[in-house]
Amino acid sequence: MNAIVLLVVGLAVMLLGYRFYSRFLATRIYRLDENFRTPAHEFEDGIDYVPTNKFVLWGHHFTSVAGAAPIVGPAIAVIWGWVPAFLWVVIGTVFMAGAHDFGALWASVRNKGQSIGSLTGTVIGGRARNLFLVVIFLLLLMVNAAFAVVIANLLVSTPTAVIPVWGAVLVALMIGQLIYRVKMKLLWPSIIGVVVLYGMILLGSAYPIALPDSVFGMGSKTAWIILLFVYAGIASLLPVWVLLQPRDYINGLQLFVGLGLLYVAVLICAPEVVAPAINHAVPEGTPSLLPLLFVTIACGAISGFHGLVASGTSSKQLDKETDGRFVGYFGSVGEGMLALAAIICCVAGFPDVDAWSGVYNKWQGGGVNAFVQGGDTILTQGLGLPADLGATVLAVMAILFAATTMDTGLRLQRYVVQEAGELLGLKVNGLLGTLIALGVCLALSFGAGAEGSGGMVIWPLFGTTNQLLAGLTLAIVSVILIKQQRPAIYTVVPLIFVLVMSVYALIVQLGQFYAAQNWLLLGMDIVILIAALWVALEAAVAMRRGVAANASSPV
């Protein structure tokens, strides 16, 4: 089959979902009201609450939720064949992620722009809110540890990406200086920044850089992981205008350019899908499709992290309540489009099924490297790029995503450490907080896997934790809908599905970790399992209370 079919069908279903299902949700379930005074207007302060143009807000929402996960998840999950991954991404985006992201945004807008954490306390109770904090901390820890491994692997396998990846830091520093010191308008620094970034990709292609096999007695992968953590530590301590803000910005522009190139290349070269529709001969050690598919692809289908962004910042900037449909639902469609591109690269970017099997010869053998390798072929055939240049473009895209998420993640983790310190009556300064956060991440990276690859070992745990968070968000939206006597089935069905899959996956992994005598992961698994069951119980009690209250009150 031709990959254009996957592209056209996938995009058509997602766009139809936006056209019809999101309209149904907007008018019948969430009942958006154009005249509702949104928190952005009610509490407008020029700081947190600022009415923002819906296209700009969509861009911010989409680039905030799109990290490396919508690439990593599908790139691993196609090991079970392209059909399950494709169906889960498309159906998950339309019926689960859309309802989830849109619902989180709506619930927050209707509750003074409160975040999901605060809403949990108000709607379900204090215990669930505490649980929420534990889940967030674990999620951040996993993101930092896992993304360090993803980036290090890419830097080792694609040495041509080294110059553009570290050069992007220089480009970001320059843009920050031009805008804040020289007071330049944004148009030209943006255009020049993107051109210089792509120029560095050409330079990187000509001058690949590989670390020596042994750096101070460490392998090159280990050395990259340590370098990345040192970078993230420094970046998270610098003022945001110096590096973080211009880096996120240039990364957002690069996402739009990269995704556009990839889709155009697929349409021009029309590659054949070589991967099996359903892979019956999975390599030894591959976990079963059910339930692992539904936690391996989290971002790109449904992801709890989206609810954090939707209720954390986007809801406070929504100009009109009716814009929520575009920002919330179409934001998840954007993420689905990225995941779809990743699937197409990993199933249609290889010359034949043997080449594909050569990459997917062990569980997690594919990953982002398969995306880069497959995407390279498609870009070369479609746009006529020289061999390996496409790989560099895609590796840079994936690395920049992971790196911007990592330095923001470390900054957030430092805040969590400082807050925990305050609760204990200790004053933790920025440097100490960063060192503690770094120490925990390094302990996980080097404690759970050889050469610092502990981050990748915990990837399935990242999926389950993330889905658990999605379950918690859906539970809150459902409780609000039930209390308002509206149909809640459109959020309750995804809620039950993600909770069942998360718990099922955790139980399967519990056995695996016990058999492998991996006590660190076993302990984390148990903590997450308890949290999952707790969420399910609290949500069920809150929903029952809502139904009972409705039954006793006159309609």
Add this chain to the structure above:
Amino acid sequence: MNEPPAWRRFTAAFGAGLRDFYAVPYRRTFARARRDEDDLFMLLVFGEALGLPNPAQWYCLELMPLLYERFHDWHRRMGMPHSPLEYISCC
């Protein structure tokens, strides 16, 4: 006055969109930083009222009327419903 040509209007609108896209995620961080700087400046201006010697007292006096509103916002933000200083009865 002549209207600017269409391409100039387009680049201006596009530039404005880019600026918003650049600023939105960090708007609150910058606004907070600016506010903290303002608070510090105001404390310096009102320093002598708190008993701190101020070499630029004369110039600061001139600034006082401009700072009353900001001072009012500041003491409310610090959890004091009314002005803590006898000399400044902003509310």
